[in-house]
Every structure is written in C-alpha cells, then in structure tokens.
Amino acid sequence: MIRKNQVYRDGTLxxxxxxxxxxxxxxxxxxxxxxxxxxxxxxMDPLSKLGWLATEVLLKEQPLHYPADKVGLVLANxxxxxxxxLRYFDTVKDIASPALFVYTLSNIVMGEISIRHGFKGxxxxxxxxxxxxxxxxxxxxxxxxxxxxxxxxxxxxEVMGPVYDVFLYRVERSGGSVVFNADNLQKTIxx
Numbered sequence: 001m002i003r004k005n006q007v008y009r010d011g012t013l014x015x016x017x018x019x020x021x022x023x024x025x026x027x028x029x030x031x032x033x034x035x036x037x038x039x040x041x042x043x044m045d046p047l048s049k050l051g052w053l054a055t056e057v058l059l060k061e062q063p064l065h066y067p068a069d070k071v072g073l074v075l076a077n078x079x080x081x082x083x084x085x086l087r088y089f090d091t092v093k094d095i096a097s098p099a100l101f102v103y104t105l106s107n108i109v110m111g112e113i114s115i116r117h118g119f120k121g122x123x124x125x126x127x128x129x130x131x132x133x134x135x136x137x138x139x140x141x142x143x144x145x146x147x148x149x150x151x152x153x154x155x156x157x158e159v160m161g162p163v164y165d166v167f168l169y170r171v172e173r174s175g176g177s178v179v180f181n182a183d184n185l186q187k188t189i190x191x
Contacts (some may be wrong), residue, residue: 023046027050047158050157050166064153073121077158078128131155144171
C-alpha cells in the first residue's frame with residue numbers, strides 16, 4: 001500500500017519519504033529506493049508510475065512464478081477511462097481538429113505493469129466511486145473458478161491532483177484452493 005509518502009507491504013512500513021513531498025518527488029524517491037532498474041519509468045504518467053511502483057514493491061521479495069498467461073491483473077479507481085478522457089477533451093475542445101488519445105490512462109497502467117512483469121492473463125480495470133471489495137472478490141474468484149488464472153494482482157490505484165492512494169493484493173491458488181474473500185481484501189486497505 002502507498003499512502004501519504006509511505007510504502008507498506010503486508011502491514012509493515014518499508015519506506016517513508018524523508019519529508020512530505022509532492023507526488024513526482026515521492027515517486028522518484030520510491031523508484032530509486034525499490035528498483036532504479038527500469039528506464040521506461042521516467043516516461044510514464046503519475047498514475048502509471050504509482051501502479052508500477054506498488055506492483056514492484058508487492059513482488060520484489062516474492063515474484064510470481066507461473067505461466068505468463070495464467071497471471072491476471074484486476075485494478076480499479078475512480079478517475080479512469082472515460083472520465084479521464086472527457087476531462088482531457090474539455091481542455092482541447094477549442095483547438096482546431098483536437099485529437100483524443102485513444103488509450104485511456106487505465107489501459108496504460110495495465111500495460112506498464114504487464115510488460116514489466118510479463119503478465120499475459122486476464123486483466124480488467126474498473127471505475128467506481130470507492131473500492132468495492134465484494135465486487136473485485138467475485139470477479140477474481142470467477143476467473144479462478146473458470147481456471148482462466150492461477151494468480152492475480154488486484155487492488156486500487158488512484159491519483160487525483162495532489163491526492164494519491166494505491167493498495168494491491170496478491171492472490172494465488174494454493175493446493176487447489178484460493179484463500180481470498182472480501183474481508184481479507186478489505187483488511188489490506190485498513191492501515
């Protein structure tokens with residue numbers, strides 16, 4: 001989880017920025033602290049950097065060792081997709097022949113994480129006002145039941161101006177069963 005210039009994994013504080021920083025400085029410091037080995041990071045937008053950094057932290061000590069097409073990625077936020085594109089379109093509506101970037105920010109976030117870690121399984125990025133643990137649990141559980149995936153990263157990635165928030169949860173099939181429910185997922189965000 002990343003919140004207020006702090007990075008947690010499994011409830012343990014792993015890193016804290018030396019002082020309260022704006023998001024760009026915090027992300028650069030986190031990149032240097034946790035990785036510093038991915039030049040594409042510097043070309044990403046803040047939402048992509050935040051999701052990428054959180055995934056890097058989540059998988060740093062324990063990477064997922066499954067076939068690439070069996071690892072899923074299911075994320076959500078409240079400002080993704082059409083909402084983001086419409087706000088962008090409003091900023092260029094008075095320009096002759098404005099172009100709307102065809103990829104939404106959420107697709108770019110998914111792509112950057114998938115490229116870095118080689119995930120090729122089912123993925124989705126949902127838009128909602130608040131994180132809905134029951135919905136995400138049901139969706140990911142259905143993917144497991146259909147055997148579309150054997151592992152998944154799921155959670156919330158949000159950047160709204162100076163406010164940013166991300167928490168990710170790692171889910172794996174263990175001995176034919178999956179210990180994953182909305183209560184467990186909700187505990188991830190309660191720090």
